[in-house]
Amino acid sequence: xxxxxxxxxxxxxxxxxxxxxxxxHWGRWVSGVVVLGLLALLGVALAQAQVQYGxxxxxxxxxxxxxxxxxxxxxxxxxxxxxxxxxxVIALMRRSVNPVARxxxxxxxxxxxxxxxxxxxxxxxxxxxxxxxxxxxLPFGGYLLHEQTNVLVTAFVAALLGLALNESAYxxxxxxAGLNSVDQGQAEAAKSIGMGPLxxxxxxxxxxxxxxxxxxxxxxxxxMLKGTSIASVIGVTExxxxxNNISSNNLLxxxxxxxxxxxxxxxxxxxxxxxxxxERAFDAADRTGSAGGPWSRAARALRTAPTVRxxxx
Amino acid sequence: MSxxxxxxxLLRAVGVRKxxxxxxxxxxxxxxxxxxxxxxxxxxxxxxxxxxxxxINHLETIxxxxxxxxxxxxxxxxxxxxxxxxxxxxxxxxxxxxxxxFQRFNLFAHRTVLENVAEGPVRVLGVATGDARREAxxxxxxxxxxxxxxxxxxxxxxxxxxxxxxxRSLAMRPKLMLFDEPTSALDPELVxxxxxxxxxxxxxxxxxxxxxxxxxxxxxxxxxxxxxxxGAVVETGPPSQVLAAPRHERTRQFxxxxx
Numbered sequence: 001x002x003x004x005x006x007x008x009x010x011x012x013x014x015x016x017x018x019x020x021x022x023x024x025h026w027g028r029w030v031s032g033v034v035v036l037g038l039l040a041l042l043g044v045a046l047a048q049a050q051v052q053y054g055x056x057x058x059x060x061x062x063x064x065x066x067x068x069x070x071x072x073x074x075x076x077x078x079x080x081x082x083x084x085x086x087x088x089v090i091a092l093m094r095r096s097v098n099p100v101a102r103x104x105x106x107x108x109x110x111x112x113x114x115x116x117x118x119x120x121x122x123x124x125x126x127x128x129x130x131x132x133x134x135x136x137x138l139p140f141g142g143y144l145l146h147e148q149t150n151v152l153v154t155a156f157v158a159a160l161l162g163l164a165l166n167e168s169a170y171x172x173x174x175x176x177a178g179l180n181s182v183d184q185g186q187a188e189a190a191k192s193i194g195m196g197p198l199x200x201x202x203x204x205x206x207x208x209x210x211x212x213x214x215x216x217x218x219x220x221x222x223x224m225l226k227g228t229s230i231a232s233v234i235g236v237t238e239x240x241x242x243x244n245n246i247s248s249n250n251l252l253x254x255x256x257x258x259x260x261x262x263x264x265x266x267x268x269x270x271x272x273x274x275x276x277x278x279e280r281a282f283d284a285a286d287r288t289g290s291a292g293g294p295w296s297r298a299a300r301a302l303r304t305a306p307t308v309r310x311x312x313x
Numbered sequence: 314m315s316x317x318x319x320x321x322x323l324l325r326a327v328g329v330r331k332x333x334x335x336x337x338x339x340x341x342x343x344x345x346x347x348x349x350x351x352x353x354x355x356x357x358x359x360x361x362x363x364x365x366x367x368x369i370n371h372l373e374t375i376x377x378x379x380x381x382x383x384x385x386x387x388x389x390x391x392x393x394x395x396x397x398x399x400x401x402x403x404x405x406x407x408x409x410x411x412x413x414x415f416q417r418f419n420l421f422a423h424r425t426v427l428e429n430v431a432e433g434p435v436r437v438l439g440v441a442t443g444d445a446r447r448e449a450x451x452x453x454x455x456x457x458x459x460x461x462x463x464x465x466x467x468x469x470x471x472x473x474x475x476x477x478x479x480x481r482s483l484a485m486r487p488k489l490m491l492f493d494e495p496t497s498a499l500d501p502e503l504v505x506x507x508x509x510x511x512x513x514x515x516x517x518x519x520x521x522x523x524x525x526x527x528x529x530x531x532x533x534x535x536x537x538x539x540x541x542x543x544g545a546v547v548e549t550g551p552p553s554q555v556l557a558a559p560r561h562e563r564t565r566q567f568x569x570x571x572x
Binding site for chain 1: 370401402405411432436481484
Protein backbone atom coordinates (compact mmCIF):
# COMPACT_ATOMS: atom_id res chain seq x y z
CA UNK A 1 0.00 0.00 0.00
CA UNK A 2 1.46 3.31 -1.03
CA UNK A 3 2.29 5.79 1.65
CA UNK A 4 0.02 8.31 -0.02
CA UNK A 5 -3.01 6.00 0.20
CA UNK A 6 -2.47 5.46 3.86
CA UNK A 7 -2.25 9.18 4.36
CA UNK A 8 -5.42 9.62 2.26
CA UNK A 9 -7.19 7.01 4.27
CA UNK A 10 -6.33 8.58 7.57
CA UNK A 11 -7.40 11.97 6.33
CA UNK A 12 -10.73 10.71 4.93
CA UNK A 13 -11.48 8.36 7.82
CA UNK A 14 -11.68 11.27 10.18
CA UNK A 15 -14.45 13.16 8.45
CA UNK A 16 -15.30 12.07 4.90
CA UNK A 17 -16.69 8.86 3.43
CA UNK A 18 -14.56 6.22 1.66
CA UNK A 19 -16.02 4.97 -1.63
CA UNK A 20 -16.90 1.25 -1.69
CA UNK A 21 -16.00 -0.90 -4.69
CA UNK A 22 -18.35 -3.87 -4.97
CA UNK A 23 -16.97 -7.36 -5.58
CA UNK A 24 -17.31 -8.32 -9.26
CA HIS A 25 -18.93 -11.73 -9.59
CA TRP A 26 -17.12 -12.85 -12.74
CA GLY A 27 -18.35 -16.43 -12.35
CA ARG A 28 -21.98 -15.34 -12.65
CA TRP A 29 -21.29 -13.46 -15.85
CA VAL A 30 -19.46 -16.40 -17.38
CA SER A 31 -22.10 -18.97 -16.46
CA GLY A 32 -24.85 -16.66 -17.69
CA VAL A 33 -23.16 -16.27 -21.06
CA VAL A 34 -22.62 -20.04 -21.33
CA VAL A 35 -26.29 -20.78 -20.65
CA LEU A 36 -27.48 -18.15 -23.15
CA GLY A 37 -25.02 -19.49 -25.71
CA LEU A 38 -26.30 -23.05 -25.31
CA LEU A 39 -29.89 -21.84 -25.60
CA ALA A 40 -28.99 -19.99 -28.80
CA LEU A 41 -27.48 -23.18 -30.22
CA LEU A 42 -30.63 -25.09 -29.31
CA GLY A 43 -32.64 -22.42 -31.08
CA VAL A 44 -30.54 -22.74 -34.19
CA ALA A 45 -30.93 -26.52 -34.13
CA LEU A 46 -34.69 -26.29 -33.71
CA ALA A 47 -34.90 -23.78 -36.55
CA GLN A 48 -33.13 -26.24 -38.85
CA ALA A 49 -35.32 -29.16 -37.80
CA GLN A 50 -37.68 -30.47 -40.47
CA VAL A 51 -40.79 -29.31 -38.67
CA GLN A 52 -43.57 -27.29 -40.24
CA TYR A 53 -43.92 -24.94 -37.27
CA GLY A 54 -46.48 -22.94 -39.19
CA UNK A 55 -49.00 -25.76 -39.05
CA UNK A 56 -48.86 -26.13 -35.26
CA UNK A 57 -51.21 -23.20 -34.40
CA UNK A 58 -53.72 -24.63 -36.84
CA UNK A 59 -53.64 -28.07 -35.17
CA UNK A 60 -54.26 -26.45 -31.79
CA UNK A 61 -57.84 -25.73 -32.83
CA UNK A 62 -58.60 -28.92 -34.72
CA UNK A 63 -61.88 -30.37 -33.58
CA UNK A 64 -60.38 -33.72 -32.61
CA UNK A 65 -57.63 -32.01 -30.61
CA UNK A 66 -60.22 -29.94 -28.75
CA UNK A 67 -62.24 -33.09 -28.04
CA UNK A 68 -59.03 -34.69 -26.78
CA UNK A 69 -58.34 -31.66 -24.60
CA UNK A 70 -61.84 -31.79 -23.15
CA UNK A 71 -61.54 -35.51 -22.43
CA UNK A 72 -58.16 -35.04 -20.82
CA UNK A 73 -59.45 -32.30 -18.53
CA UNK A 74 -62.73 -34.08 -17.70
CA UNK A 75 -60.92 -37.36 -17.03
CA UNK A 76 -58.35 -35.67 -14.78
CA UNK A 77 -60.86 -33.53 -12.86
CA UNK A 78 -63.38 -36.32 -12.29
CA UNK A 79 -60.70 -38.88 -11.41
CA UNK A 80 -58.92 -36.50 -9.02
CA UNK A 81 -62.22 -35.38 -7.49
CA UNK A 82 -63.34 -38.97 -6.85
CA UNK A 83 -59.87 -39.84 -5.58
CA UNK A 84 -60.06 -37.00 -3.02
CA UNK A 85 -63.45 -38.17 -1.73
CA UNK A 86 -62.39 -41.83 -1.55
CA UNK A 87 -59.03 -40.79 -0.11
CA UNK A 88 -60.68 -38.89 2.76
CA VAL A 89 -62.84 -41.91 3.58
CA ILE A 90 -59.90 -44.33 3.46
CA ALA A 91 -57.77 -41.95 5.55
CA LEU A 92 -60.50 -41.76 8.19
CA MET A 93 -60.76 -45.56 8.21
CA ARG A 94 -57.00 -45.76 8.58
CA ARG A 95 -57.26 -43.65 11.74
CA SER A 96 -60.36 -45.42 13.03
CA VAL A 97 -60.49 -47.22 16.37
CA ASN A 98 -62.14 -50.12 14.55
CA PRO A 99 -59.39 -52.63 13.70
CA VAL A 100 -61.33 -54.02 10.73
CA ALA A 101 -61.61 -50.55 9.20
CA ARG A 102 -57.91 -49.89 9.81
CA UNK A 103 -56.94 -53.19 8.28
CA UNK A 104 -59.18 -52.69 5.25
CA UNK A 105 -57.77 -49.21 4.63
CA UNK A 106 -54.21 -50.46 4.84
CA UNK A 107 -54.95 -53.29 2.41
CA UNK A 108 -56.74 -50.91 0.03
CA UNK A 109 -53.76 -48.57 -0.08
CA UNK A 110 -51.35 -51.48 -0.43
CA UNK A 111 -53.25 -52.88 -3.40
CA UNK A 112 -54.15 -49.78 -5.41
CA UNK A 113 -50.81 -48.10 -4.83
CA UNK A 114 -48.96 -51.27 -5.65
CA UNK A 115 -50.39 -52.03 -9.09
CA UNK A 116 -49.33 -50.04 -12.17
CA UNK A 117 -52.07 -47.70 -13.42
CA UNK A 118 -51.88 -49.24 -16.86
CA UNK A 119 -52.57 -52.68 -15.45
CA UNK A 120 -55.50 -51.37 -13.42
CA UNK A 121 -56.97 -49.66 -16.49
CA UNK A 122 -56.57 -52.83 -18.56
CA UNK A 123 -58.30 -54.90 -15.87
CA UNK A 124 -61.30 -52.56 -15.79
CA UNK A 125 -61.36 -52.39 -19.59
CA UNK A 126 -61.45 -56.18 -19.87
CA UNK A 127 -63.95 -56.70 -17.08
CA UNK A 128 -66.50 -58.01 -19.58
CA UNK A 129 -64.36 -61.08 -20.13
CA UNK A 130 -65.15 -62.34 -16.64
CA UNK A 131 -68.46 -60.59 -15.83
CA UNK A 132 -70.81 -60.42 -18.79
CA UNK A 133 -73.49 -58.54 -16.85
CA UNK A 134 -73.37 -56.13 -13.96
CA UNK A 135 -76.53 -56.35 -11.86
CA UNK A 136 -77.81 -54.92 -8.62
CA UNK A 137 -80.87 -57.01 -7.74
CA LEU A 138 -83.71 -55.55 -5.70
CA PRO A 139 -84.83 -57.49 -2.61
CA PHE A 140 -88.28 -58.42 -4.02
CA GLY A 141 -87.37 -59.36 -7.59
CA GLY A 142 -86.38 -57.09 -10.40
CA TYR A 143 -83.17 -55.12 -10.72
CA LEU A 144 -81.99 -51.71 -9.72
CA LEU A 145 -79.32 -52.17 -12.34
CA HIS A 146 -78.91 -54.86 -14.94
CA GLU A 147 -76.70 -54.11 -17.92
CA GLN A 148 -74.01 -55.62 -20.07
CA THR A 149 -70.57 -54.89 -18.73
CA ASN A 150 -69.47 -53.80 -22.19
CA VAL A 151 -72.10 -51.08 -22.21
CA LEU A 152 -71.39 -49.85 -18.68
CA VAL A 153 -67.61 -49.98 -18.65
CA THR A 154 -66.65 -48.07 -21.77
CA ALA A 155 -63.03 -47.20 -22.46
CA PHE A 156 -63.61 -43.82 -20.83
CA VAL A 157 -65.15 -45.37 -17.71
CA ALA A 158 -62.37 -47.95 -17.48
CA ALA A 159 -59.74 -45.20 -17.68
CA LEU A 160 -61.64 -43.18 -15.08
CA LEU A 161 -61.85 -46.14 -12.69
CA GLY A 162 -58.18 -47.01 -13.10
CA LEU A 163 -56.94 -43.47 -12.63
CA ALA A 164 -59.31 -42.60 -9.78
CA LEU A 165 -58.75 -45.74 -7.71
CA ASN A 166 -54.99 -45.61 -8.14
CA GLU A 167 -54.90 -41.96 -7.13
CA SER A 168 -57.28 -42.51 -4.21
CA ALA A 169 -54.65 -44.67 -2.52
CA TYR A 170 -52.16 -41.81 -2.74
CA UNK A 171 -54.78 -39.29 -1.63
CA UNK A 172 -55.56 -41.43 1.42
CA UNK A 173 -51.96 -41.11 2.55
CA UNK A 174 -51.87 -37.37 1.81
CA UNK A 175 -55.09 -36.78 3.76
CA UNK A 176 -53.85 -38.94 6.62
CA ALA A 177 -50.67 -36.88 6.86
CA GLY A 178 -52.80 -33.74 6.85
CA LEU A 179 -55.10 -34.97 9.60
CA ASN A 180 -52.13 -36.08 11.70
CA SER A 181 -50.61 -32.61 11.35
CA VAL A 182 -53.48 -30.96 13.25
CA ASP A 183 -52.85 -30.72 16.97
CA GLN A 184 -55.02 -33.03 19.06
CA GLY A 185 -55.96 -30.04 21.23
CA GLN A 186 -57.96 -28.56 18.35
CA ALA A 187 -60.32 -31.53 18.30
CA GLU A 188 -60.56 -31.48 22.10
CA ALA A 189 -61.46 -27.80 22.09
CA ALA A 190 -64.16 -28.51 19.49
CA LYS A 191 -65.53 -31.34 21.63
CA SER A 192 -65.50 -29.12 24.70
CA ILE A 193 -67.94 -26.71 23.07
CA GLY A 194 -70.24 -29.60 22.26
CA MET A 195 -69.28 -30.34 18.67
CA GLY A 196 -69.96 -33.89 17.52
CA PRO A 197 -67.37 -35.94 15.61
CA LEU A 198 -68.58 -34.90 12.13
CA UNK A 199 -68.80 -31.21 12.94
CA UNK A 200 -65.38 -31.33 14.56
CA UNK A 201 -63.92 -32.90 11.46
CA UNK A 202 -65.66 -30.56 9.02
CA UNK A 203 -65.25 -27.26 10.83
CA UNK A 204 -62.04 -27.66 12.80
CA UNK A 205 -59.75 -30.49 11.75
CA UNK A 206 -60.12 -30.71 7.94
CA UNK A 207 -59.79 -26.96 7.26
CA UNK A 208 -56.53 -26.92 9.19
CA UNK A 209 -55.33 -30.13 7.57
CA UNK A 210 -55.76 -28.42 4.18
CA UNK A 211 -52.49 -26.54 4.58
CA UNK A 212 -50.67 -29.86 4.53
CA UNK A 213 -53.01 -31.55 2.05
CA UNK A 214 -53.10 -28.97 -0.75
CA UNK A 215 -49.47 -28.86 -1.96
CA UNK A 216 -49.06 -32.61 -2.60
CA UNK A 217 -52.60 -32.79 -3.99
CA UNK A 218 -51.79 -30.05 -6.48
CA UNK A 219 -48.70 -32.00 -7.40
CA UNK A 220 -50.76 -35.15 -7.89
CA UNK A 221 -53.35 -33.29 -9.96
CA UNK A 222 -50.68 -32.08 -12.35
CA UNK A 223 -49.44 -35.65 -12.57
CA MET A 224 -53.01 -36.77 -13.18
CA LEU A 225 -53.47 -34.29 -16.05
CA LYS A 226 -50.48 -35.79 -17.79
CA GLY A 227 -51.23 -39.32 -16.64
CA THR A 228 -54.53 -39.35 -18.51
CA SER A 229 -52.40 -39.92 -21.62
CA ILE A 230 -52.21 -43.55 -20.59
CA ALA A 231 -55.89 -43.85 -21.50
CA SER A 232 -54.84 -43.59 -25.17
CA VAL A 233 -53.77 -47.23 -24.89
CA ILE A 234 -57.38 -48.38 -24.69
CA GLY A 235 -58.53 -45.86 -27.30
CA VAL A 236 -59.87 -42.98 -25.23
CA THR A 237 -59.64 -39.84 -27.34
CA GLU A 238 -57.53 -37.75 -25.00
CA UNK A 239 -54.89 -35.29 -26.22
CA UNK A 240 -52.23 -37.75 -27.33
CA UNK A 241 -54.69 -40.11 -28.97
CA UNK A 242 -56.17 -37.12 -30.78
CA UNK A 243 -52.73 -36.02 -31.95
CA ASN A 244 -51.99 -39.52 -33.23
CA ASN A 245 -55.33 -39.54 -35.05
CA ILE A 246 -54.33 -36.50 -37.05
CA SER A 247 -50.77 -37.54 -37.74
CA SER A 248 -51.83 -40.97 -38.97
CA ASN A 249 -53.59 -39.08 -41.78
CA ASN A 250 -51.08 -36.37 -42.65
CA LEU A 251 -47.86 -37.84 -41.20
CA LEU A 252 -47.05 -34.55 -39.41
CA UNK A 253 -46.15 -36.41 -36.22
CA UNK A 254 -44.01 -33.76 -34.55
CA UNK A 255 -46.37 -30.95 -35.45
CA UNK A 256 -49.41 -32.60 -33.91
CA UNK A 257 -47.43 -33.71 -30.84
CA UNK A 258 -46.27 -30.11 -30.42
CA UNK A 259 -49.85 -28.95 -30.49
CA UNK A 260 -50.70 -31.49 -27.79
CA UNK A 261 -47.63 -30.39 -25.82
CA UNK A 262 -48.79 -26.77 -25.90
CA UNK A 263 -52.22 -27.72 -24.57
CA UNK A 264 -50.64 -29.79 -21.78
CA UNK A 265 -48.51 -26.81 -20.75
CA UNK A 266 -51.53 -24.52 -20.80
CA UNK A 267 -53.62 -26.84 -18.65
CA UNK A 268 -50.79 -27.60 -16.23
CA UNK A 269 -50.00 -23.88 -15.87
CA UNK A 270 -53.63 -23.11 -15.07
CA UNK A 271 -53.62 -25.88 -12.45
CA UNK A 272 -50.41 -24.53 -10.92
CA UNK A 273 -51.85 -21.02 -10.64
CA UNK A 274 -55.01 -22.42 -9.07
CA UNK A 275 -52.94 -24.31 -6.52
CA UNK A 276 -51.01 -21.15 -5.66
CA UNK A 277 -54.22 -19.28 -4.79
CA UNK A 278 -55.70 -22.21 -2.87
CA GLU A 279 -52.55 -22.48 -0.80
CA ARG A 280 -52.56 -18.79 -0.03
CA ALA A 281 -56.18 -18.91 1.01
CA PHE A 282 -55.75 -21.80 3.44
CA ASP A 283 -52.51 -20.39 4.73
CA ALA A 284 -54.20 -17.28 6.06
CA ALA A 285 -54.36 -18.42 9.69
CA ASP A 286 -51.04 -16.94 10.66
CA ARG A 287 -51.33 -13.85 8.52
CA THR A 288 -52.55 -10.39 9.23
CA GLY A 289 -55.86 -9.00 8.14
CA SER A 290 -58.08 -10.78 5.65
CA ALA A 291 -61.12 -12.29 7.31
CA GLY A 292 -63.75 -14.60 5.85
CA GLY A 293 -63.58 -18.25 4.89
CA PRO A 294 -60.76 -19.66 2.78
CA TRP A 295 -62.93 -19.78 -0.34
CA SER A 296 -63.97 -16.15 -0.12
CA ARG A 297 -60.34 -15.23 0.48
CA ALA A 298 -59.35 -17.21 -2.61
CA ALA A 299 -62.00 -15.39 -4.62
CA ARG A 300 -60.77 -12.03 -3.32
CA ALA A 301 -57.19 -12.93 -4.11
CA LEU A 302 -58.23 -13.77 -7.66
CA ARG A 303 -60.08 -10.50 -8.10
CA THR A 304 -57.14 -8.44 -6.95
CA ALA A 305 -54.54 -10.16 -9.10
CA PRO A 306 -51.17 -9.62 -7.44
CA THR A 307 -48.31 -8.08 -9.36
CA VAL A 308 -45.66 -9.26 -6.93
CA ARG A 309 -45.12 -12.93 -6.36
CA UNK A 310 -43.84 -13.59 -2.92
CA UNK A 311 -43.88 -16.60 -0.63
CA UNK A 312 -43.39 -14.60 2.55
CA UNK A 313 -46.69 -12.78 2.78
CA MET B 314 -81.26 -38.65 44.16
CA SER B 315 -83.79 -35.87 43.71
CA UNK B 316 -84.90 -35.61 47.31
CA UNK B 317 -87.18 -32.59 47.49
CA UNK B 318 -85.57 -30.93 50.47
CA UNK B 319 -81.93 -31.35 49.50
CA UNK B 320 -80.40 -29.09 46.93
CA UNK B 321 -78.81 -31.25 44.29
CA UNK B 322 -75.11 -30.56 43.81
CA LEU B 323 -74.08 -29.39 40.34
CA LEU B 324 -71.26 -31.92 40.16
CA ARG B 325 -71.18 -35.23 41.95
CA ALA B 326 -68.29 -37.54 41.17
CA VAL B 327 -68.40 -40.91 42.88
CA GLY B 328 -65.47 -43.33 43.00
CA VAL B 329 -64.06 -42.25 39.62
CA ARG B 330 -61.41 -44.68 38.47
CA LYS B 331 -59.20 -44.48 35.41
CA UNK B 332 -56.24 -46.46 34.18
CA UNK B 333 -53.85 -45.93 31.29
CA UNK B 334 -52.55 -49.37 30.45
CA UNK B 335 -51.08 -50.80 33.64
CA UNK B 336 -50.96 -47.58 35.62
CA UNK B 337 -53.95 -46.60 37.70
CA UNK B 338 -54.14 -42.81 37.40
CA UNK B 339 -57.37 -42.32 39.35
CA UNK B 340 -58.11 -44.62 42.29
CA UNK B 341 -61.66 -43.69 43.17
CA UNK B 342 -62.15 -39.94 43.31
CA UNK B 343 -65.16 -38.47 45.11
CA UNK B 344 -66.02 -34.84 44.68
CA UNK B 345 -69.16 -32.82 45.20
CA UNK B 346 -69.45 -29.24 44.00
CA UNK B 347 -72.48 -27.08 44.68
CA UNK B 348 -73.75 -24.42 42.36
CA UNK B 349 -71.74 -21.20 42.38
CA UNK B 350 -68.74 -22.68 44.17
CA UNK B 351 -65.11 -22.56 43.12
CA UNK B 352 -63.02 -25.66 43.75
CA UNK B 353 -59.28 -25.77 43.18
CA UNK B 354 -57.52 -29.08 42.56
CA UNK B 355 -53.96 -29.00 43.86
CA UNK B 356 -51.19 -31.52 44.00
CA UNK B 357 -47.88 -32.58 42.51
CA UNK B 358 -47.69 -33.30 38.78
CA UNK B 359 -48.78 -36.83 37.95
CA UNK B 360 -51.36 -36.80 40.71
CA UNK B 361 -54.18 -37.19 38.18
CA UNK B 362 -55.71 -33.71 38.59
CA UNK B 363 -55.94 -33.01 34.86
CA UNK B 364 -57.10 -36.53 34.07
CA UNK B 365 -59.89 -36.20 36.62
CA UNK B 366 -60.90 -32.84 35.14
CA UNK B 367 -61.02 -34.40 31.67
CA UNK B 368 -63.19 -37.21 33.03
CA ILE B 369 -65.79 -34.67 34.12
CA ASN B 370 -66.62 -33.74 30.50
CA HIS B 371 -65.78 -37.22 29.23
CA LEU B 372 -62.74 -36.23 27.21
CA GLU B 373 -61.41 -39.28 28.98
CA THR B 374 -63.68 -42.28 29.43
CA ILE B 375 -63.86 -43.56 32.97
CA UNK B 376 -63.19 -47.15 33.97
CA UNK B 377 -65.28 -47.05 37.10
CA UNK B 378 -67.50 -44.80 39.19
CA UNK B 379 -69.84 -42.08 37.98
CA UNK B 380 -69.78 -38.43 37.11
CA UNK B 381 -73.10 -36.59 37.48
CA UNK B 382 -73.45 -33.04 36.23
CA UNK B 383 -76.76 -31.37 37.01
CA UNK B 384 -78.36 -34.75 37.61
CA UNK B 385 -77.14 -36.29 34.37
CA UNK B 386 -74.59 -39.12 34.24
CA UNK B 387 -71.90 -37.83 31.87
CA UNK B 388 -71.08 -40.27 29.07
CA UNK B 389 -73.98 -42.53 29.98
CA UNK B 390 -77.74 -42.84 30.00
CA UNK B 391 -79.46 -44.23 33.07
CA UNK B 392 -82.13 -46.81 32.22
CA UNK B 393 -83.61 -49.58 34.32
CA UNK B 394 -80.97 -49.12 36.97
CA UNK B 395 -78.10 -49.51 34.52
CA UNK B 396 -75.73 -47.00 32.94
CA UNK B 397 -75.61 -47.38 29.17
CA UNK B 398 -72.62 -45.89 27.41
CA UNK B 399 -73.55 -43.09 25.00
CA UNK B 400 -72.21 -42.65 21.46
CA UNK B 401 -69.89 -39.71 20.92
CA UNK B 402 -72.51 -37.46 19.32
CA UNK B 403 -74.76 -37.87 22.36
CA UNK B 404 -71.87 -37.11 24.72
CA UNK B 405 -71.29 -33.99 22.61
CA UNK B 406 -74.75 -32.77 23.62
CA UNK B 407 -73.91 -33.28 27.30
CA UNK B 408 -70.73 -31.27 26.86
CA UNK B 409 -72.51 -28.21 25.51
CA UNK B 410 -72.93 -26.61 28.87
CA UNK B 411 -69.68 -27.73 30.46
CA UNK B 412 -67.04 -25.22 29.49
CA UNK B 413 -63.37 -26.14 29.39
CA UNK B 414 -60.26 -24.00 29.28
CA PHE B 415 -57.04 -25.73 28.31
CA GLN B 416 -53.45 -25.20 29.35
CA ARG B 417 -52.48 -24.63 25.72
CA PHE B 418 -55.53 -22.46 24.87
CA ASN B 419 -56.41 -24.55 21.78
CA LEU B 420 -58.05 -21.68 19.95
CA PHE B 421 -59.07 -22.59 16.40
CA ALA B 422 -56.00 -21.32 14.57
CA HIS B 423 -57.78 -20.87 11.22
CA ARG B 424 -60.52 -18.62 12.56
CA THR B 425 -60.50 -15.08 13.85
CA VAL B 426 -61.01 -14.30 17.51
CA LEU B 427 -64.65 -13.37 16.89
CA GLU B 428 -65.25 -16.52 14.83
CA ASN B 429 -63.71 -18.62 17.59
CA VAL B 430 -66.19 -17.28 20.12
CA ALA B 431 -69.22 -17.40 17.81
CA GLU B 432 -68.47 -20.88 16.41
CA GLY B 433 -70.11 -22.87 19.21
CA PRO B 434 -73.35 -20.88 19.44
CA VAL B 435 -73.79 -20.86 15.64
CA ARG B 436 -72.83 -24.43 14.82
CA VAL B 437 -73.87 -26.27 17.97
CA LEU B 438 -76.73 -24.24 19.45
CA GLY B 439 -78.08 -22.94 16.14
CA VAL B 440 -78.03 -19.28 17.15
CA ALA B 441 -78.41 -16.88 14.20
CA THR B 442 -75.03 -15.63 13.00
CA GLY B 443 -75.80 -11.95 13.64
CA ASP B 444 -76.93 -12.57 17.20
CA ALA B 445 -74.00 -14.87 17.92
CA ARG B 446 -71.50 -12.30 16.66
CA ARG B 447 -73.08 -9.54 18.72
CA GLU B 448 -72.99 -11.72 21.81
CA ALA B 449 -69.41 -12.83 21.05
CA UNK B 450 -68.36 -9.21 20.82
CA UNK B 451 -69.97 -8.50 24.20
CA UNK B 452 -68.09 -11.45 25.72
CA UNK B 453 -64.83 -10.29 24.17
CA UNK B 454 -65.49 -6.89 25.68
CA UNK B 455 -65.87 -8.58 29.06
CA UNK B 456 -62.42 -10.16 28.78
CA UNK B 457 -61.03 -6.88 27.43
CA UNK B 458 -60.38 -8.02 23.88
CA UNK B 459 -63.16 -6.53 21.76
CA UNK B 460 -60.53 -4.53 19.88
CA UNK B 461 -58.81 -7.73 18.71
CA UNK B 462 -62.00 -9.36 17.38
CA UNK B 463 -60.66 -9.63 13.82
CA UNK B 464 -57.19 -10.88 14.74
CA UNK B 465 -56.12 -14.48 14.34
CA UNK B 466 -55.06 -16.40 17.47
CA UNK B 467 -51.47 -16.54 16.26
CA UNK B 468 -51.29 -12.76 16.46
CA UNK B 469 -52.20 -12.63 20.15
CA UNK B 470 -50.11 -13.07 23.25
CA UNK B 471 -50.64 -16.17 25.36
CA UNK B 472 -52.60 -14.25 27.95
CA UNK B 473 -54.87 -12.77 25.30
CA UNK B 474 -55.39 -16.19 23.72
CA UNK B 475 -56.40 -17.66 27.04
CA UNK B 476 -58.88 -14.84 27.65
CA UNK B 477 -60.40 -15.52 24.21
CA UNK B 478 -60.57 -19.22 25.10
CA UNK B 479 -62.51 -18.32 28.25
CA UNK B 480 -64.87 -16.17 26.18
CA ARG B 481 -65.32 -19.05 23.74
CA SER B 482 -66.40 -21.31 26.59
CA LEU B 483 -68.68 -18.67 28.10
CA ALA B 484 -70.44 -18.23 24.75
CA MET B 485 -72.03 -21.65 25.31
CA ARG B 486 -73.60 -20.34 28.57
CA PRO B 487 -72.00 -23.10 30.64
CA LYS B 488 -73.35 -24.32 33.96
CA LEU B 489 -69.90 -25.46 34.93
CA MET B 490 -66.45 -24.29 33.90
CA LEU B 491 -63.39 -26.54 33.98
CA PHE B 492 -59.95 -24.93 33.95
CA ASP B 493 -56.99 -27.20 33.20
CA GLU B 494 -53.89 -25.34 34.42
CA PRO B 495 -55.01 -22.21 32.57
CA THR B 496 -51.91 -20.17 33.41
CA SER B 497 -49.19 -22.82 33.27
CA ALA B 498 -48.20 -22.10 29.66
CA LEU B 499 -48.04 -18.34 30.17
CA ASP B 500 -45.12 -16.00 30.68
CA PRO B 501 -45.16 -14.83 34.30
CA GLU B 502 -46.20 -11.28 33.46
CA LEU B 503 -49.28 -12.56 31.58
CA VAL B 504 -50.65 -14.77 34.37
CA UNK B 505 -52.32 -11.86 36.14
CA UNK B 506 -54.66 -10.85 33.32
CA UNK B 507 -56.06 -14.40 33.03
CA UNK B 508 -56.51 -14.81 36.78
CA UNK B 509 -58.24 -11.42 36.76
CA UNK B 510 -60.87 -12.71 34.33
CA UNK B 511 -61.29 -15.89 36.39
CA UNK B 512 -61.71 -13.90 39.58
CA UNK B 513 -64.44 -11.83 37.90
CA UNK B 514 -66.18 -15.04 36.82
CA UNK B 515 -66.04 -16.43 40.34
CA UNK B 516 -67.49 -13.20 41.65
CA UNK B 517 -70.43 -13.68 39.28
CA UNK B 518 -71.11 -17.05 40.92
CA UNK B 519 -69.92 -19.21 38.05
CA UNK B 520 -69.34 -22.78 39.21
CA UNK B 521 -65.68 -23.51 38.55
CA UNK B 522 -63.28 -26.40 38.96
CA UNK B 523 -59.70 -25.25 38.55
CA UNK B 524 -56.55 -27.33 38.31
CA UNK B 525 -53.83 -24.87 39.20
CA UNK B 526 -50.46 -24.26 40.75
CA UNK B 527 -51.36 -20.66 41.62
CA UNK B 528 -51.59 -20.93 45.41
CA UNK B 529 -52.45 -17.27 45.73
CA UNK B 530 -55.45 -17.67 43.48
CA UNK B 531 -56.59 -20.80 45.35
CA UNK B 532 -56.29 -19.10 48.71
CA UNK B 533 -58.15 -16.02 47.60
CA UNK B 534 -60.87 -17.36 45.31
CA UNK B 535 -61.52 -21.03 46.13
CA UNK B 536 -64.38 -22.06 48.36
CA UNK B 537 -62.74 -25.43 48.68
CA UNK B 538 -59.39 -26.89 47.77
CA UNK B 539 -58.83 -30.55 47.01
CA UNK B 540 -55.35 -31.92 47.42
CA UNK B 541 -54.56 -34.97 45.28
CA UNK B 542 -51.61 -37.34 45.29
CA UNK B 543 -51.13 -40.49 43.18
CA GLY B 544 -54.67 -40.60 41.89
CA ALA B 545 -56.39 -40.17 45.21
CA VAL B 546 -57.77 -37.29 47.24
CA VAL B 547 -55.63 -36.75 50.33
CA GLU B 548 -57.21 -33.73 51.88
CA THR B 549 -60.22 -31.52 51.27
CA GLY B 550 -61.35 -28.35 52.92
CA PRO B 551 -61.52 -24.58 52.81
CA PRO B 552 -58.25 -22.98 51.69
CA SER B 553 -57.78 -21.32 55.07
CA GLN B 554 -57.51 -24.78 56.60
CA VAL B 555 -55.81 -26.90 53.90
CA LEU B 556 -53.28 -24.29 52.85
CA ALA B 557 -52.59 -22.77 56.25
CA ALA B 558 -52.88 -25.78 58.54
CA PRO B 559 -52.72 -28.97 56.48
CA ARG B 560 -53.49 -32.15 58.39
CA HIS B 561 -51.81 -34.58 56.07
CA GLU B 562 -48.06 -35.06 55.81
CA ARG B 563 -48.08 -35.18 51.97
CA THR B 564 -49.94 -31.88 51.83
CA ARG B 565 -47.42 -30.29 54.17
CA GLN B 566 -44.50 -31.53 52.04
CA PHE B 567 -46.09 -30.26 48.85
CA UNK B 568 -46.92 -26.84 50.28
CA UNK B 569 -43.43 -26.49 51.72
CA UNK B 570 -42.06 -26.92 48.22
CA UNK B 571 -44.40 -24.60 46.30
CA UNK B 572 -44.93 -21.78 48.80
